[in-house]
Amino acid sequence: MLRYIIKRLLSLLPLLLVVSFFVFMFIHFIPGDPARLMAGQDAGVEEIENARNALGLNDPILVQYTTYLSSLLQLELGESYRSGIPVIDLISDRIGPSLLLTFFSILWALVIGILLGIISAVFRDRLPDRLGMLTAVSGISLPNFWLGLVAIQIFSVQLGWLPTGGINDGLKSYILPSFALGAGIMAMIARFTRSSLVHTLKQDYIRTGRSKGLSGQHIIYGHALKNSLIPVITVAGLQFGFLLGGSVVVETVFSFPGLGQLLIDSISYRDYPVVQALILFFSVQFILVNLIVDILYSLFNPKIRYD
Amino acid sequence: MENNNAKMYLNEEINSNKTESRFLEFWKLFRKKKPALYSLYFIILLLALVVAGQYITPFDHTEPDYGNVLNSPSWPYVFGTDEYGRDLFSRIIAGTEIALTVSLTAVTIGAIAGTILGLISGFFGKWIDKAIMRLCDILFAFPDLILAIGIVAILGPGLQNVIIAIAFFSVPSFARIVRSSTLEVKELLFVESAKSMGASRKRIVFKHIFPETIPVVIVYFTMNVGTAILSAASLSFLGLGAELSSPDWGAMLSMGRDYIGTSFHIVFFPGLMIFLTVLAFNILGDGMRDVLDPKTRD
Numbered sequence: 192m193l194r195y196i197i198k199r200l201l202s203l204l205p206l207l208l209v210v211s212f213f214v215f216m217f218i219h220f221i222p223g224d225p226a227r228l229m230a231g232q233d234a235g236v237e238e239i240e241n242a243r244n245a246l247g248l249n250d251p252i253l254v255q256y257t258t259y260l261s262s263l264l265q266l267e268l269g270e271s272y273r274s275g276i277p278v279i280d281l282i283s284d285r286i287g288p289s290l291l292l293t294f295f296s297i298l299w300a301l302v303i304g305i306l307l308g309i310i311s312a313v314f315r316d317r318l319p320d321r322l323g324m325l326t327a328v329s330g331i332s333l334p335n336f337w338l339g340l341v342a343i344q345i346f347s348v349q350l351g352w353l354p355t356g357g358i359n360d361g362l363k364s365y366i367l368p369s370f371a372l373g374a375g376i377m378a379m380i381a382r383f384t385r386s387s388l389v390h391t392l393k394q395d396y397i398r399t400g401r402s403k404g405l406s407g408q409h410i411i412y413g414h415a416l417k418n419s420l421i422p423v424i425t426v427a428g429l430q431f432g433f434l435l436g437g438s439v440v441v442e443t444v445f446s447f448p449g450l451g452q453l454l455i456d457s458i459s460y461r462d463y464p465v466v467q468a469l470i471l472f473f474s475v476q477f478i479l480v481n482l483i484v485d486i487l488y489s490l491f492n493p494k495i496r497y498d
Numbered sequence: 499m500e501n502n503n504a505k506m507y508l509n510e511e512i513n514s515n516k517t518e519s520r521f522l523e524f525w526k527l528f529r530k531k532k533p534a535l536y537s538l539y540f541i542i543l544l545l546a547l548v549v550a551g552q553y554i555t556p557f558d559h560t561e562p563d564y565g566n567v568l569n570s571p572s573w574p575y576v577f578g579t580d581e582y583g584r585d586l587f588s589r590i591i592a593g594t595e596i597a598l599t600v601s602l603t604a605v606t607i608g609a610i611a612g613t614i615l616g617l618i619s620g621f622f623g624k625w626i627d628k629a630i631m632r633l634c635d636i637l638f639a640f641p642d643l644i645l646a647i648g649i650v651a652i653l654g655p656g657l658q659n660v661i662i663a664i665a666f667f668s669v670p671s672f673a674r675i676v677r678s679s680t681l682e683v684k685e686l687l688f689v690e691s692a693k694s695m696g697a698s699r700k701r702i703v704f705k706h707i708f709p710e711t712i713p714v715v716i717v718y719f720t721m722n723v724g725t726a727i728l729s730a731a732s733l734s735f736l737g738l739g740a741e742l743s744s745p746d747w748g749a750m751l752s753m754g755r756d757y758i759g760t761s762f763h764i765v766f767f768p769g770l771m772i773f774l775t776v777l778a779f780n781i782l783g784d785g786m787r788d789v790l791d792p793k794t795r796d
Binding site for chain 1: 635640643644646647648651731732735738748758762770777781784
């Protein structure tokens, strides 16, 4: 087991290197001169040249990249052009609420999605299945920002139960954003749970169980479900990227002080060091979540460990 | 010589009959999928609105009317008016063109590039395959919308760049799916026999393998259009896409959110339209998958 984990971790290194290289190149892709951007609009020739030296822009690309990597490893992500605050401080201020939001979203999405999927599979092709899958396809098609705005209109404006945004009301502030953010992934989990369970119920060992006279419930909850849920974890991991992208939009709707809103603010102020660091952060988070999912998967399914 | 011509003619007829019968077979099965069929009708209606929308909209969608600002839905403003007194119904119809042009163009570019890469990858194998698939892995390492936001951050806001961004993140998924169906088709007998008859590699790929991958590409294309509409609307909502003054559905939501609470209709209807359009593409995609690619169902 440990060997498998180490192998997976090692195989991740090249990917992380390439991803960080792409993100490093980000600043070079931007039209215009990064040194001029950093020095500001009214900077003279000398100031721009100083900024260029400070940024190391006169060095060859590979030297620049190595410098970038070594500062990454020391968690030095540069300073914001806009405020001069170290990027790492900006991120650490906002990481908490963002992670909590993602956690709540995935939590309810998993619980409700799996339940909906089970109901649909058990009542396959009957009314509950039709309704469940209609809910699921609707969930996939809903723009999360619209869902958020409709939820604000109903629960904040009309009923006055929940805050319209921000995070000053404790856990209450997380209800509507998590609802809006999790809906899409809930729907995907429901669809996948259904198809996975339907597939499992067609397997031979289920038929054996039935012929032994096991009850339908016992078969589903005792045998089929366990095996159907293993692939669901993988799907949830792959859809995590969808959640990260969605968080940018949902945070904007709810004026939520998280990393997604920081990203959008930084883009509008052309605060590129922050944009660069956040894109790297989101991608690494996505890669790590999928690594964890892979490891979990191998825990549940010993077969793949030996490949 | 004449004999040869006749043979060619016969061949062509067989070929066209084959495509025709394939389509009829598809249609016979597809017709029974009522939700998918109605979704198709809805999409055809939307396409008709793109062409003829400007002739049937009751008002000019750009003309402000300060005497009728933020009217609730009522005759003649069936969806109400916005903060400049512009008719929301007319604006939503005008927005159909933006939504469909952006998403269809982006996914078409992504599908063409992805299909070519997938065919090359699957057919040639070896290092070419490895290189292309590693490239896809790298693109997959970035969450879709984050990648799109990054691209727009580099290129600057605007619909053209939104199209580039969406096309970019659609490429790897098309490449993977076409590659895997290429790998399957490659082993089939008729490809083997074409090879043994000395057909060129180009001919084998484009004449024999590519047609077999079309159904999968069509299904995937339809499903991706829905996602593309959502992504484009999200980018516009974030202020990275369409100009906020344009009748783009996402931009309308972005402008309208300041009036939530007093004039909810101005965020409700554009969002509803995004939802219904994406829903139609998703249900259509599901229906076509059930018919064209039954093994991936359930």
